[in-house]
Amino acid sequence: MVKPYPLKFKAEMKERVWGGRALEQFGLELPEGAIGEGWMIGDHPNGVTAVVNGPLAGKGLDEVRETLGREWFGTNGFSSKNGRFPLLIKLLDCNDDLSVQVHPTDSYEGLPEGELGKTEMWYILDAKPGATIIYGLKENIDRKAMEEAIAEGRIMDTLQVVPVEAGDAFYIPAGTVHALCSGVLVAEIQQNSDTTYRLYDYNRPGLDGKLRELHIEDSLNVIAYEGAGANRMKTDAVSPGEWLTIASSPYFLVEKGIIEEPLALTTPAYSFVILVIADGEGRLSWQDGELAVKAGECFLLPATLGHYTLSGRLTVLRSVVPQSNS
Incomplete structure (x- = not known):
């Protein structure tokens, strides 16, 4: 498996x-x-x-x-x-x-x-x-x-x-x-x-x-x-470690985050997570491994991944399919 x-x-x-x-x-x-x-x-x-x-x-x-x-x-x-x-x-x-x-x-x-x-x-x-x-x-x-x-x-x-x-x-x-x-x-x-x-x-x-x-x-x-x-x-008001909702629809919810310190996150049970690295470079780590990430890369995180951490200096777009769509 x-x-x-x-x-x-x-x-x-x-x-x-x-x-x-x-x-x-x-x-x-x-x-x-x-x-x-x-x-x-x-x-x-x-x-x-x-x-x-x-x-x-x-x-x-x-x-x-x-x-x-x-x-x-x-x-x-x-x-x-x-x-x-x-x-x-x-x-x-x-x-x-x-x-x-x-x-x-x-x-x-x-x-x-x-x-x-x-x-x-x-x-x-x-x-x-x-x-x-x-x-x-x-x-x-x-x-x-x-x-x-x-x-x-x-x-x-x-x-x-x-x-x-x-x-x-x-x-x-x-x-x-x-x-x-x-x-x-x-x-x-x-x-x-x-x-x-x-x-x-x-x-x-x-x-x-x-x-x-x-x-x-x-x-x-x-x-x-x-x-x-x-x-x-405009999205420049987002503070490091916080998430700003920049688009909300029945089909997707998109947030922008700034990573400067390691940030622990969790995938929701109802949706995969898509990460678009908009700027910078850093690391994406989870229970079984880690990946280097940089601007222009996109990742699909399974809903079953659970806990993951973003670190480095990154601007990230995080997308899910909202619960109301189910």
């Missing part, structure tokens, strides 16, 4: 027209090309990450889920809709602007079979001076106003553009129009979904030289014109 231990995975790298090479700074292995997304922990038909450490090395997260998931991942460790791991963890290198886009909810009738909706959150790891993102609609923009703006080629006039800097956190419920823009490096914690509806893509060619597909009707259908509860916050 395999004893529970923190799982580290080999990232699945995705070439994107807006990507770059910035993920190399974390020591990640990048294939050639413009790499926009590193899927760090994934169990999706479009990308399954494989374990690189310990007795389960070489096994995909899907295989771990099928063989050990009921025991290891907690009562909330599965999507009730498709049985897969419920979250997808990414690092994003935005070397250029992403498309203006929106994601559906779980209940949208146009979803591909077996696919989830996509509520997500962003934590800004790094931002160049003057960097911005698109985050929601301006006031009084309804479906009719949006349709007119699209028809007249002035969709940008309907969107809120906000400045960003490292340490900012954004909660992006399904239905929120958004776009990351050039010059930001982002950790993304989201529902395990790969469904994106594009409203606008700057009339630029994709990697194949052709214009990328837009999804105007689906987008207009799923936009939450009155707002879906998106919120943003």
Whole structure:
């Protein structure tokens, strides 16, 4: 029987027209090309990450889920809709602007079979001076106003553009129009979904030289014109040894912690824990071992791991699936 231990995975790298090479700074292995997304922990038909450490090395997260998931991942460790791991963890290198886009909810009738909706959150790891993102609609923009703006080629006039800097956190419920823009490096914690509806893509060619597909009707259908509860916050007020909640949804609860002294923690019985090391380096130790950890690494801690300790000088994002989701 395999004893529970923190799982580290080999990232699945995705070439994107807006990507770059910035993920190399974390020591990640990048294939050639413009790499926009590193899927760090994934169990999706479009990308399954494989374990690189310990007795389960070489096994995909899907295989771990099928063989050990009921025991290891907690009562909330599965999507009730498709049985897969419920979250997808990414690092994003935005070397250029992403498309203006929106994601559906779980209940949208146009979803591909077996696919989830996509509520997500962003934590800004790094931002160049003057960097911005698109985050929601301006006031009084309804479906009719949006349709007119699209028809007249002035969709940008309907969107809120906000400045960003490292340490900012954004909660992006399904239905929120958004776009990351050039010059930001982002950790993304989201529902395990790969469904994106594009409203606008700057009339630029994709990697194949052709214009990328837009999804105007689906987008207009799923936009939450009155707002879906998106919120943003500065997170620099967090004190060492404490945890600040930076995103709370039915799908994930994300907290930010600063580690300067060794901090003893425990996994909850109802959920696995995901640790994203946002900055610094240190150690993750548990009853049967320890691992060196550094910025850009992500770990999946089984619900059955129990006590663990973080030490060193670290900025950490800690995510669970909240109890209310069970």
